[in-house]
Amino acid sequence: xxxxDASAHYEVEATGQTPSLLTLIxxxxxxxxxxxxxxxxxxxxxxxxxxxxxxHLAFGNDNQVxxxxxxxxxxxxxxxxxxxxxxxxxxxxxxDRDGDVEMAGANGQxxxxxxxxxxxxxxxxxxxxxxxxxxxxxxRSLVSETAASSLPATTLVAGALTTALAYIHKTSLAYAPxxxxxDPANPTxxxxxxxxxxxxxxxxxxxxSVSDSEPAQYIATMNAVFAASHARIPIDTLSLSxxxxxxxxxxxxFITGGAYLSCAANPSGLLSYLMFGFLPDAEAxxxxxxxxxxxxxxxxxxxxxxxxxxxxxxxxxxxxIFCEVxxxxxxxxxxxxxxxxxxxxxxxxVVRKKKKKKRINGLTGREETGSATGTxxxx
Amino acid sequence: xxxxxxxxxxNDGSDDEFGDHxxxxxxxxxxxxxxxxxxxxxxxxxxxxxxxxxxEENEDGTIKRIETAEAKKRARLMKDTxxxxxxxxxxLVLVLDMSFAMAEKDLLPNRHELxxxxxxxxxxxxxxxxxxxxxxxxxxxxxxxVRISDMSGNPAxxxxxxxxxxxxxxxxxxxxxxxxxxxxxxxxxxxxxxxxEVLIVYGALMSSDPGDIHETISAVIKDRIRVSVVGISxxxxxxxxxxxxxxxxxxxxxxIALHEQHLRDLLLDVTTPPATRVTEQNNASLLMMxxxxxxxxxxxxxxxxxxHNRPTREGYECTRCGSRVCRLPAECPGCSLTLILSTHLARxxxxxxxxxxxxxxxxxxAGRSTACYACLTPFPVYSRQLAxxxxxxxxxxxxxxxxxxxxxxxxxxxxFAHEVxxxxxxxxxxxxxxxxxxADVDGTVLQTNGSASAMEIDS
Numbered sequence: 001x002x003x004x005d006a007s008a009h010y011e012v013e014a015t016g017q018t019p020s021l022l023t024l025i026x027x028x029x030x031x032x033x034x035x036x037x038x039x040x041x042x043x044x045x046x047x048x049x050x051x052x053x054x055x056h057l058a059f060g061n062d063n064q065v066x067x068x069x070x071x072x073x074x075x076x077x078x079x080x081x082x083x084x085x086x087x088x089x090x091x092x093x094x095x096d097r098d099g100d101v102e103m104a105g106a107n108g109q110x111x112x113x114x115x116x117x118x119x120x121x122x123x124x125x126x127x128x129x130x131x132x133x134x135x136x137x138x139x140r141s142l143v144s145e146t147a148a149s150s151l152p153a154t155t156l157v158a159g160a161l162t163t164a165l166a167y168i169h170k171t172s173l174a175y176a177p178x179x180x181x182x183d184p185a186n187p188t189x190x191x192x193x194x195x196x197x198x199x200x201x202x203x204x205x206x207x208x209s210v211s212d213s214e215p216a217q218y219i220a221t222m223n224a225v226f227a228a229s230h231a232r233i234p235i236d237t238l239s240l241s242x243x244x245x246x247x248x249x250x251x252x253x254f255i256t257g258g259a260y261l262s263c264a265a266n267p268s269g270l271l272s273y274l275m276f277g278f279l280p281d282a283e284a285x286x287x288x289x290x291x292x293x294x295x296x297x298x299x300x301x302x303x304x305x306x307x308x309x310x311x312x313x314x315x316x317x318x319x320x321i322f323c324e325v326x327x328x329x330x331x332x333x334x335x336x337x338x339x340x341x342x343x344x345x346x347x348x349x350v351v352r353k354k355k356k357k358k359r360i361n362g363l364t365g366r367e368e369t370g371s372a373t374g375t376x377x378x379x
Numbered sequence: 380x381x382x383x384x385x386x387x388x389x390n391d392g393s394d395d396e397f398g399d400h401x402x403x404x405x406x407x408x409x410x411x412x413x414x415x416x417x418x419x420x421x422x423x424x425x426x427x428x429x430x431x432x433x434x435e436e437n438e439d440g441t442i443k444r445i446e447t448a449e450a451k452k453r454a455r456l457m458k459d460t461x462x463x464x465x466x467x468x469x470x471l472v473l474v475l476d477m478s479f480a481m482a483e484k485d486l487l488p489n490r491h492e493l494x495x496x497x498x499x500x501x502x503x504x505x506x507x508x509x510x511x512x513x514x515x516x517x518x519x520x521x522x523x524x525v526r527i528s529d530m531s532g533n534p535a536x537x538x539x540x541x542x543x544x545x546x547x548x549x550x551x552x553x554x555x556x557x558x559x560x561x562x563x564x565x566x567x568x569x570x571x572x573x574x575x576e577v578l579i580v581y582g583a584l585m586s587s588d589p590g591d592i593h594e595t596i597s598a599v600i601k602d603r604i605r606v607s608v609v610g611i612s613x614x615x616x617x618x619x620x621x622x623x624x625x626x627x628x629x630x631x632x633x634x635i636a637l638h639e640q641h642l643r644d645l646l647l648d649v650t651t652p653p654a655t656r657v658t659e660q661n662n663a664s665l666l667m668m669x670x671x672x673x674x675x676x677x678x679x680x681x682x683x684x685x686x687h688n689r690p691t692r693e694g695y696e697c698t699r700c701g702s703r704v705c706r707l708p709a710e711c712p713g714c715s716l717t718l719i720l721s722t723h724l725a726r727x728x729x730x731x732x733x734x735x736x737x738x739x740x741x742x743x744x745a746g747r748s749t750a751c752y753a754c755l756t757p758f759p760v761y762s763r764q765l766a767x768x769x770x771x772x773x774x775x776x777x778x779x780x781x782x783x784x785x786x787x788x789x790x791x792x793x794x795f796a797h798e799v800x801x802x803x804x805x806x807x808x809x810x811x812x813x814x815x816x817x818a819d820v821d822g823t824v825l826q827t828n829g830s831a832s833a834m835e836i837d838s
């Protein structure tokens with residue numbers, strides 16, 4: 001508890017161990033979990049995740065955890081419970097401790113393991129118990145607020161990533177060494193503060209994904225991914241579903257130096273995957289060989305036909321991608337009239353004939369530079 | 380749970396910056412003019428170089444100075460969120476003054492070392508903001524221009540070359556004309572769809588030129604090169620003229636650094652792609668690009684990459700000719716197709732679709748939220764004392780609202796979202812109110828109320 005409300009940073013110097021913040025994003029798309037129900041019911045998955053979270057917290061006294069749910073139409077905090085719900089949550093968490101029999105009632109699948117876990121909380125390390133109570137009650141309210149009609153097949157991973165990054169940023173600010181603001185002259189401090197932003201806190205994001213990436217969220221997801229890469233926060237991804245491929249998260253793992261694993265072949269082994277693949281933090285990973293990806297699909301989807309292409313045309317103004325030269329060579333997005341280059345470029349080894357020089361001056365192709373004269377020597 | 384949070388509301392949220400803890404005490408001692416003990420005064424003498432500025436602002440009250448620094452940062456955020464056409468594909472030559480003038484110690488430790496440190500930062504930031512752009516670095520020393528690094532799209536190259544130059548003492552006269560001529564040469568091959576820019580860091584008050592610099596300036600204008608200058612000592616007429624003429628009469632690209640932090644800010648401002656001028660729009664063109672996937676060499680084999688002739692196992696295969704390159708973005712060495720990752724394009728989109736500024740929330744509207752929507756930091760609750768000591772330039776309730784989704788955020792999240800993230804956590808996390816994306820697909824219109832109340836879906 002102390003860790004969460006940021007009071008812990010006053011004791012950091014004493015312990016000497018770098019705290020590690022694990023931000024967990026759980027994809028809670030109801031459809032995808034329904035499809036997985038045979039091999040890995042949601043309740044079991046939550047129980048496994050809780051074991052993993054507890055293992056992370058047990059690693060160090062200062063370790064922290066934050067858990068978000070990426071639902072089909074919103075992203076919500078599960079573990080530091082949002083204070084807006086405080087009144088409701090305060091009363092319900094008190095009820096959870098002892099009389100949590102009605103807990104399983106909200107969702108039929110919210111089965112045995114979760115109930116047992118919460119019921120034995122009197123004998124538990126209080127932090128584990130409070131996290132568990134918070135997650136279970138948050139998930140219950142999330143599920144009960146979800147209407148059965150119009151459930152999209154995707155989740156708001158971008159929103160969850162964005163919120164997680166903002167939280168990590170705030171937490172790392174609390175841990176950051178006191179800035180020498182009165183001494184901006186020292187270039188070494190100025191450079192290191194921005195470059196290695198969180199030397200006092202190892203933050204990482206783990207996304208447990210069951211659904212496909214939503215193309216509409218591409219830009220938002222990539223903005224978040226680049227912000228993570230800027231702050232050196234690895235985004236790990238565990239894909240559970242055999243029916244979905246979270247392409248964006250796969251790219252995110254590559255860009256941020258995180259690990260990507262797919263346990264689609266055997267989803268019931270979720271806990272093993274979590275424990276062996278994702279438990280070590282950034283510091284420990286330098287000594288380990290992390291699971292690597294053989295090949296990553298980096299092909300892009302064109303804006304005109306939504307075809308996946310490997311060679312395409314890009315508007316130099318708005319960077320829209322097209323699979324063929326658009327009609328009238330006008331950009332479909334920004335409407336700019338585009339000049340066409342010579343795309344059947346010759347191999348560079350071919351010696352240019354002298355004759356060609358004349359044509360270059362008249363054309364507005366790639367080679368055109370605006371100044372017809374060569375670079376004159378200084379006079 | 381509820382207890383501990385409530386406590387922090389009073390404690391932690393009342394001053395909205397963690398940094399305030401750190402700065403305030405030392406500042407307060409400075410305010411009580413004669414009071415500080417000997418040890419403290421010595422520390423202040425070492426730390427603060429421009430005492431007159433501090434004193435001037437101290438007259439308003441000590442807290443205010445810190446707040447205005449914060450407000451200034453936010454003020455910088457408030458500009459240009461109108462979507463503009465920007466030159467995303469840039470070709471920039473950075474010209475560094477390495478003349479005798481850079482040995483001055485008015486910026487600590489000295490101008491040269493400080494510039495070098497900030498240049499390294501600049502290079503990183505430039506390629507972060509402009510992943511498909513090119514950069515070259517030129518130095519001015521001994522009356523000539525020296526090439527530090529060639530035009531290249533790889534930050535590692537530049538940083539490597541720069542380290543060799545850090546230790547060299549600045550010496551000789553600077554020559555603006557020689558540097559500009561070399562810039563023209565470096566930018567000569569830049570294709571017409573990209574921008575051509577020169578950024579000069581100029582510490583000297585003179586230029587020792589071999590010929591008429593006005594001829595060079597007109598040649599630079601003819602080549603459509605835009606020049607911006609960051610001066611370190613004082614304004615120089617020729618630099619002002621150079622900037623004004625090459626930017627179509629707009630002299631705002633010439634600025635003088637007042638102190639170290641200002642120099643850094645001025646440099647990093649240039650990493651944002653420049654808005655396209657109307658007269659340049661006809662240079663838009665359609666570029667052919669390849670989006671190769673990352674592949675591993677089959678079996679136990681090892682490939683040589685075509686770009687560096689180095690053995691690698693992983694690589695990217697040119698989508699047109701099949702040569703393997705080890706690193707992107709690159710130009711295929713075989714067929715000179717531009718090879719990039721689609722994510723590099725995505726990195727530039729935020730320049731084209733910037734996040735809208737968030738607005739201050741008055742106390743009358745602050746009751747809606749008790750904590751920052753994104754990071755869950757508690758907000759201060761209303762009190763007479765807080766309202767009277769409202770900081771200048773900042774939101775009086777320490778809340779900032781996104782106008783689209785209506786959620787409230789703290790100033791840290793505001794700065795982070797606008798400077799680094801370029802996403803609004805609130806808008807991205809709730810599509811219940813916004814009829815876009817998946818809501819469009821099946822034609823259902825969701826309720827248009829974005830507030831975080833109960834979920835209602837009309838189908």
